[in-house]
Amino acid sequence: MIWSALLIVLVSGPVWAGEARPLGEDPAVEARLKHLAIELRCLVCQNQTLADSNAPLAEDLRREVREMIVKNMSDKEIIDFLVERYGDFVLYRPPLKATTTLLWVGPFVLLIVGATVLVITLRRRARKVVDAPVTDEEHRRVEQLLAQGGNRS
């Protein structure tokens, strides 16, 4: 068993993960690219960032961003370049605008609505609970039942 496991490990050899390969050499450029690319969405595989994606378009966009970094453009200029072409969708954090208000405020509105409903329900329920007066006779009977129960066990 151990030998067969070892054999598999030895035979399969190194398995290379299909990671997006960096094309440039300058580490400063690569660092800035990485920092920018995790904020940007790949438009082909929409739940991946530009940094993670292996799609040809993502490779092209990384190349564009790399070139803009080399040209010394600011992060804002680079992001504006992409937003101009692909819209806010390329941003992982959509900006607060008239069209995105619901997106940003919605969860808080739901939270407030939920909390209000909870408070109202709890208050209503509290009002429904009525005091049930217990008479001396009932007390005596409870004592008696408890005493009986104790004897039985």
Next chain:
Amino acid sequence: MNRFLLPLSIFVVVVVFLGVGLTLNPREIPSPLVGKAAPEFSQPQLYDQEKIFSPADLKGKVWLLNFWASWCSGCKTEHPVLMDLANSGQVPIYGMDYKDERQEALAWLQRWGNPYPVVGVDQAGRVGINYGVYGVPETYVIDKRGVIRYKQIGPLDPDTVEKKILPLVRQLESQ
């Protein structure tokens, strides 16, 4: 009865939202370029590589710019629609061969027919990036002043051509 009313109405609202969500295509990202000037380019032509294809040459015309590639399956689906539209002579369709091999592109057009008066070559995909292309085929309607008026993401179908492209082209022609 009354105590079922609230859960039922919440259920109905959720169903309506989900129902609308089902009819939307998450791949269709609205283009910020509609209503803006079509980005300039000057790319070599596919057939005559010495010649340049540039939108500047098409000022004063209403035209379509179609990004395609021989490797793209959606382009094959769309191709008969483009052929019909080109043959009808209602609007010229200019092609942009996106990230493709020249020989394969030429063979593809040879085999299936060429709906384009001129095909530009965008080997590096830079023109595509300037137009916000993220998956071929994509088609732009460009007016006489060189403004993008409509973007079709994915293959054109006869219905879209009939109901969206042609009415828009006619309206732009009359301007």
